[in-house]
Amino acid sequence: MARIGLITPSSNTILEPETCRMLRDVDDVSAHFARFSVLKIGTDKEAIGQFNLESQLAAAELLADCKPDVIAWCGTSGGWMGLDQDRLLCEEITAHTGLPATTAALAQIEAFKRLGTRTYALVTPYLSDIQSRILETFAAEGFEGVAEEHLEDPGNFSFATYGEERIAGMVRRVAEAGPDAISIFCTNFNGVRIAPGLEAELGIPVIDSTALTLWHALVLAGADPAIVPGQGALFRTS
Missing domain, CATH: 3.40.50.12500 (Rossmann fold)
Incomplete structure (x- = not known):
């Protein structure tokens, strides 16, 4: 066990x-x-x-x-x-x-490494300054953010109120940049159920936090x- x-x-x-x-x-x-x-x-x-x-x-x-x-x-x-x-x-x-x-x-960094990721797209519900810091943090680890979408919400409870269709739309839009992987980076966001289907649809790993x-x-x-x-x-x- x-x-x-x-x-x-x-x-x-x-x-x-x-x-x-x-x-x-x-x-x-x-x-x-x-x-x-x-x-x-x-x-x-x-x-x-x-x-x-x-x-x-x-x-x-x-x-x-x-x-x-x-x-x-x-x-x-x-x-x-x-x-x-x-x-x-x-x-x-x-x-x-x-x-x-x-x-x-830390798990996100390890996942990027295991999947051979060099470029990624970032989807979150966060504020702009939070989003910018995440992009900087991942860049310092050698991963280039080529597209991003965020919802300008200070959360945290409210993050869970966004529906799967809205999040799926964000993922599909950032996928147009052709990243090696897409990160739905928030554990209180409704990405976990839709990520596997989007991955199959887009042919890109979609990683929910x-x-x-x-x-x-x-x-x-x-x-x-x-x-x-x-x-x-x-x-x-x-």
């Missing part, structure tokens, strides 16, 4: 039900969740302060009580706060719990991601 520990933003309503749905028909893998307070996404002091190490570690330590094989921070904050922030978080989680750790942003984080957690837990049915090319890499 592989147990996956997932730290969730408190106002996120997509991640938990969709992760459980993806694992519904998977034997010997269970998902377990802990939350800390995240109410809005922005670059102001209050918004950035939500992602303090103390709150995240407290959630990780609670998850450790159920003896998971891995702990993942299921937030994309490393995209605009910098990947060093996420790397430090993972180091501290491991130091406090003895468990391997990852984040949605909720599925992405589960993928990397499974890899770190020593499980084969291919056991999760109905997913795209990423789940066939390990």
Whole structure:
């Protein structure tokens, strides 16, 4: 039995039900969740302060009580706060719990590498300054953003209110730039169910952050991601 520990933003309503749905028909893998307070996404002091190490570690330590094989921070904050922030978080989680750790942003970088991605397109619900920082963060890792769409929403709860058709339209438009991959970069956005179908339609890997984080957690837990049915090319890499 592989147990996956997932730290969730408190106002996120997509991640938990969709992760459980993806694992519904998977034997010997269970998902377990802990939350800390995240109410809005922005670059102001209050918004950035939500992602303090103390709150995240407290959630990780609670998850450790159920003896998971891995702990993942299921937030994309490393995209605009910098990947060093996420790397430090993972180091501290491991130091406090003895468990391997990852984040949605670090998983995105690993996914790009596994898929041989050089160029990508970015789809999010975020504000312009958040979007710009994500593009800069990924560029520093060697990945070129060739198209992007965002919704100028400070969220976080509201991100889940956008329908799949609207998000699919965003994905189809950025696909016109011919990227190697498309990232739907938010774990509270309705991209997880439509990503596999869009990938088949467009012939381009479409990577949703909720599925992405589960993928990397499974890899770190020593499980084969291919056991999760109905997913795209990423789940066939390990």
